[in-house]
Amino acid sequence: MHLHIPVPAMSVMNADSLIYVAIGDRVSCRLTVLKDCNLNEELILQGSPCLIPWGSRESLLVSSGNTLYLVSGSEAKPVLRARPGNWFWHGVEAQGRVFIQEYGEPPTGIYVSEDLVNFRRVASNKDVDPLSRHFHYIAFDEERGLLVVTLGDGNVVRVAVSQDHGSSWKPLYKGPWQFVPVLVDGDRWVLGFDSGIARGGVAVYYVERGDWSFTFLKARGYRYAQFTCLIKFAGYYVGCLGSPTAIIVSRDLKYWYPLYIEGTPTPTVDYNYFVNAILWGERIVAVTGRELLVFDYSDVERALRGEPLLTPYKAYVDRVRGVLYVVRRLPWMLRL
Secondary structure, eight states, X not given: OOEEEOSOEEEEEEETTEEEXXXXXXXXXXXXXXXXXXXXXXXXXXXXXXXXXXXXXXXXXXXXXXXXXXXXXXXXXXXXXXXXXXXXXXXXXETTEEEEEEESSSSOEEEEESSSSOOEEEEEHHHHOTTOOEEEEEEEETTTTEEEEEEESSOSEEEEEESSTTSSOEEEEESSOOEEEEEEETTEEEEEEOOSSSSOEEEEEETTTTEEEEEEEEETTOSOOEEEEEEEETTEEEEEEEETEEEEEESSSSOEEEEXXXXXXXXXXXXXXXXXXXXXXXXXXXXXXXXXXXXXXHHHHXXXXXXXXXXXXXXXXXXXXXXXXXXXXHHHHHHO
């Protein structure tokens, strides 16, 4: 491991090769920059949790508590507020617009801005699926001009797409399996499970064919494996798990090997929202809410020679549970 700093880092952003790290405690949010293996403090905001949904070299959007700030240099301007107790989890740039996703108690929104100052809500999770509790993630397929969102919990529409900048949404996947991250990977999208039905897994959507495939995964020593983030590094897939807290790597989306795992195996663990990773040239920078980690290619090679943490399983019982989940919601399946 190239670097390991025990600090409550909740979010990390690569803004044109400048690495920003958000460090939070119960009341404040510290925005820092990673330089020469050290964290240099830039700004302190009030509120927690502390996340960076979007950033460029000139400007960052920082979620501190339920407030979204536009940060430029040493100046921070509040530009958007979520419901009390909610926060802004993910963001994406799409065709000259920046979209921000709210997370928490319903209803949650997708917001858009063209100038990073004026935001308007383009959709509520209730607009996409009245049974849903909140949005989970937002991504953009630049080649096809499609926004992609995932939703939960206990709902029917798990994935939806928009081709008009969020004004209207079309259900893409209705079913039992629930997701958080979406990785746009050429002609396919890879989605990480966040499910209380299946033990874990990944889904692949082949965009041109309109086909889905599902690989069910179980974690050695844990009841569930729930994803928070997916990226690609040197041809490998790198995943972040919120339960258990782990950074994992895979060649084939079937066998996943631990780059890092927190604690010792336990059947059930709480979901950790603050596990995410970004690329930094030939390195991976990851945060876990309690640590800042940097890996390089040698770390990945070493991990792939070890024992996998996640392996495929048949999921016979979980598939039956999934069918029952759909049957109970069949009227909504047909309506939405």
